[in-house]
Amino acid sequence: MLEDKNHTRTSISELGEFGLIDHLTKQFRVEQKSTVMGVGDDAAVLSGNSKKLKVVTTDLLVEGVHFDLGYMPLKHLGYKAVIVNLSDVYAMNAEATQITTSIAVSNRFPVEALEALYEGIHLACQLYKVDLVGGDTTSSTSGLIISVTAIGEVSEDRVAYRNGAKNNDLLVVTGDLAGAYMGLQILEREKQVFQVNPNAQPDLEAYTYLIERQLKPEARKDMVTLLRELEVKPTSMIDISDGLSSEIMHLCKASKVGCNLYEDKIPLDPQVINACEEFNLDSTTIALSGGEDYELLFTISGDDYSKIKGNPNLTVIGHMTAPSEGIHLITRGNTKIPIKARGWNSFSEK
Amino acid sequence: MLEDKNHTRTSISELGEFGLIDHLTKQFRVEQKSTVMGVGDDAAVLSGNSKKLKVVTTDLLVEGVHFDLGYMPLKHLGYKAVIVNLSDVYAMNAEATQITTSIAVSNRFPVEALEALYEGIHLACQLYKVDLVGGDTTSSTSGLIISVTAIGEVSEDRVAYRNGAKNNDLLVVTGDLAGAYMGLQILEREKQVFQVNPNAQPDLEAYTYLIERQLKPEARKDMVTLLRELEVKPTSMIDISDGLSSEIMHLCKASKVGCNLYEDKIPLDPQVINACEEFNLDSTTIALSGGEDYELLFTISGDDYSKIKGNPNLTVIGHMTAPSEGIHLITRGNTKIPIKARGWNSFSEK
Numbered sequence: 030m031l032e033d034k035n036h037t038r039t040s041i042s043e044l045g046e047f048g049l050i051d052h053l054t055k056q057f058r059v060e061q062k063s064t065v066m067g068v069g070d071d072a073a074v075l076s077g078n079s080k081k082l083k084v085v086t087t088d089l090l091v092e093g094v095h096f097d098l099g100y101m102p103l104k105h106l107g108y109k110a111v112i113v114n115l116s117d118v119y120a121m122n123a124e125a126t127q128i129t130t131s132i133a134v135s136n137r138f139p140v141e142a143l144e145a146l147y148e149g150i151h152l153a154c155q156l157y158k159v160d161l162v163g164g165d166t167t168s169s170t171s172g173l174i175i176s177v178t179a180i181g182e183v184s185e186d187r188v189a190y191r192n193g194a195k196n197n198d199l200l201v202v203t204g205d206l207a208g209a210y211m212g213l214q215i216l217e218r219e220k221q222v223f224q225v226n227p228n229a230q231p232d233l234e235a236y237t238y239l240i241e242r243q244l245k246p247e248a249r250k251d252m253v254t255l256l257r258e259l260e261v262k263p264t265s266m267i268d269i270s271d272g273l274s275s276e277i278m279h280l281c282k283a284s285k286v287g288c289n290l291y292e293d294k295i296p297l298d299p300q301v302i303n304a305c306e307e308f309n310l311d312s313t314t315i316a317l318s319g320g321e322d323y324e325l326l327f328t329i330s331g332d333d334y335s336k337i338k339g340n341p342n343l344t345v346i347g348h349m350t351a352p353s354e355g356i357h358l359i360t361r362g363n364t365k366i367p368i369k370a371r372g373w374n375s376f377s378e379k
Numbered sequence: 380m381l382e383d384k385n386h387t388r389t390s391i392s393e394l395g396e397f398g399l400i401d402h403l404t405k406q407f408r409v410e411q412k413s414t415v416m417g418v419g420d421d422a423a424v425l426s427g428n429s430k431k432l433k434v435v436t437t438d439l440l441v442e443g444v445h446f447d448l449g450y451m452p453l454k455h456l457g458y459k460a461v462i463v464n465l466s467d468v469y470a471m472n473a474e475a476t477q478i479t480t481s482i483a484v485s486n487r488f489p490v491e492a493l494e495a496l497y498e499g500i501h502l503a504c505q506l507y508k509v510d511l512v513g514g515d516t517t518s519s520t521s522g523l524i525i526s527v528t529a530i531g532e533v534s535e536d537r538v539a540y541r542n543g544a545k546n547n548d549l550l551v552v553t554g555d556l557a558g559a560y561m562g563l564q565i566l567e568r569e570k571q572v573f574q575v576n577p578n579a580q581p582d583l584e585a586y587t588y589l590i591e592r593q594l595k596p597e598a599r600k601d602m603v604t605l606l607r608e609l610e611v612k613p614t615s616m617i618d619i620s621d622g623l624s625s626e627i628m629h630l631c632k633a634s635k636v637g638c639n640l641y642e643d644k645i646p647l648d649p650q651v652i653n654a655c656e657e658f659n660l661d662s663t664t665i666a667l668s669g670g671e672d673y674e675l676l677f678t679i680s681g682d683d684y685s686k687i688k689g690n691p692n693l694t695v696i697g698h699m700t701a702p703s704e705g706i707h708l709i710t711r712g713n714t715k716i717p718i719k720a721r722g723w724n725s726f727s728e729k
Contacts, residue, residue, distance in 0.1 A: 065432060066540065069541075069633070070471065070540055070541050070542075070633075071436060071467040071468075071470035071471055071541070071616075071617060071618060072434040072435055072436035072467050072468055072470070072471045072473070072529075072531070073434065073435045073436070074432050074433070074434050074471065074533075074538060074540075075432065075433040075434070075435065076432055076433075077427040077428050077429050077430075077431055077432065077433060078427050078429060079427050079428060079429030080427075081427055082415060082424050082425065082426055082427065083424070083425040083426075083427055083433060084422040084423065084424050084425070085422055085423045085425065085477070085479060085512065085513060085528070085530065086421060086422035086423070086479075086513060087479045087481050087513060087514060087515055087526070087528055088481070088515050089481040089482075089483050089515045089517055089524070089526055091483045091517060091518070091519050091520065091524070092520070093520035094483070094517060094518050094519065094520060095517070117421040117422050118421075118422055120421035120422070121420065121421055121422045121424065123422070127435070129435060129436075129437045129528065131437050131438070131439040131526055132439075133439050133441045133444070133524060162435065163435060163436060163437060164437060165437055165438050165439045167439055167441060167444060167445070168441070168444050169441050169444065169524075170441065170442070170443040170444060170521070170522060171520070171521050171522070172520060172521070174439070174441070174483060174519075174524050176437070176439055176481055176526035178435070178437055178479065178528040179422075180435065181422070183424075188424060190416065190420055190424075191419075191420050191421070192420075266421075267421060268421060283419070283420075
């Protein structure tokens with residue numbers, strides 16, 4: 030990705046740390062009224078609004094753990110690093126307003142590589158109307174590390190925590206699941222093919238949706254807007270970064286409730302179903318454990334069902350129960366299977 | 380540091396990512412009224428205050444670049460990682476209120492090592508009365524990476540940017556300079572002695588202040604309070620993380636002014652002067668280029684001089700000039716030397 034192109038390569042040390050930050054951030058424009066001072070001082074300055082709460086979230090992406098530059102172009106990586114944080118802001122039912130980005134990078138990366146990374150960051154900022162207000166750029170002894178902090182705003186009567194789900198609430202998910210994980214399977218298979226035969230021309234047309242879900246995920250800002258328009262306030266909400274089972278368990282644990290999840294209700298794209306057949310994988314298992322879908326999972330009171338009914342973006346996949354009933358998957362064959370977290374864990378021994 | 384102790388070692392993978400975060404953060408208590416929801420949801424939630432601005436700053440510390448675990452105990456590292464960010468908040472003349480911390484760590488670190496790191500983070504939170512409200516813990520393919528974001532508050536009439544210095548303003552520094560850099564020289568010398576003779580017992584008594592400045596720096600929260608009590612509003616302010624020359628250049632560039640800095644006014648501790656003689660280093664050069672002192676550098680109107688005069692924590696070291704006059708050091712011998720940034724740059728070729 031970085032090595033095989035023959036374009037200009039400018040050494041990072043030619044610009045220095047401050048020159049580099051100026052160079053990479055000069056194209057960014059301020060969009061949010063609350064951004065008083067962005068990049069360029071000891072800290073960014075944001076104006077307050079007494080009626081709104083501020084939300085803050087942060088994520089760290091590490092080369093070799095969260096991404097592989099062998100098939101993740103740097104522009105996509107920059108985009109995705111922003112999206113995963115915005116997704117956490119939207120999971121509070123909040124509007125994202127500002128981000129900071131810190132990058133540690135070894136000298137083997139030319140300035141042009143960081144430009145590509147910041148192009149992706151910039152694109153995400155433009156599309157989601159958030160301001161880049163600060164950050165840090167430093168060297169790394171090995172590999173690339175990206176830390177993003179996102180800030181958002183939400184009025185007190187709209188904020189959605191993980192802990193508000195009640196017995197009998199409906200469990201709802203946005204969009205569809207398992208696409209990002211299957212996209213990764215496709216990309217890893219192509220990488221192996223490429224290693225054996227570098228001249229192979231992959232035909233990925235049947236998998237475009239899956240690859241896009243993996244390489245260019247979107248955060249559901251539109252769903253936060255939709256819920257406000259529908260006058261639905263989720264009783265609890267979380268984003269699906271690690272897989273449906275892990276996120277359901279977080280909601281149940283924080284809200285002290287149980288849950289019945291219906292296998293036949295889990296929304297899957299036809300490309301997911303086809304790819305699962307091809308790879309001989311169970312699509313329900315992938316939806317439960319795959320991760321990186323960045324859809325929103327939330328609960329609503331049964332009284333709100335009529336407001337969301339029939340909306341193609343929202344699928345009711347289960348309901349909350351008394352805590353003593355536990356957390357179960359009700360299969361297509363009407364068997365009740367306890368759900369255990371099998372989401373992604375970066376610390377698991379490989 | 381990590382390898383030579385014989386205490387219990389718990390593998391990180393035994394706890395998993397969420398168990399680990401719970402385990403490391405359970406001792407933290409909320410101190411700030413503005414912290415509505417801390418660790419444990421998709422994002423932290425902070426209440427706003429319409430009369431105050433929020434400030435946000437972030438820093439990334441990378442093993443082998445910013446610290447060497449050979450002589451930096453993990454508890455000190457955790458402490459310092461918080462301090463460097465709080466220092467940026469105080470440099471806005473703001474009060475620090477919350478932090479988030481993200482850690483990437485390889486499996487070679489046992490849970491006990493992370494506990495030591497979080498002990499230091501906890502101590503800094505307690506002493507500076509800031510709340511840990513979020514973060515991310517993930518694995519790393521090599522080494523330890525710490526990303527801290529700090530949030531603070533300041534009223535609009537107190538915020539101090541870098542760009543407000545005027546011609547004839549006085550240049551003031553808190554505390555004294557060059558201690559942290561000389562502490563690092565001492566520690567690096569002792570590391571070499573230890574490598575040659577592991578049984579050598581170092582006598583570091585003559586250097587205790589210097590070593591503390593390097594291993595356990597403090598941020599000048601007290602100076603923000605003092606300036607408010609003295610009813611002095613800095614016209615511009617920055618913290619000294621990279622060295623006096625680099626910070627003066629930042630203030631001059633942002634404020635579009637020049638500066639005369641007087642060599643004989645630069646405050647130095649006697650231990651710095653002694654160590655510089657021992658290492659055959661010029662103390663002025665170290666103060667200009669050494670970095671990591673985390674003192675505050677600010678400008679005040681000449682009218683405010685009587686308010687700070689005689690305060691042992693504040694030293695007037697120069698004055699701002701017309702931009703056409705440039706930035707100069709006036710030496711003890713009354714020679715005028717142009718100041719160039721020679722601060723620390725993590726990207727410089729070594």
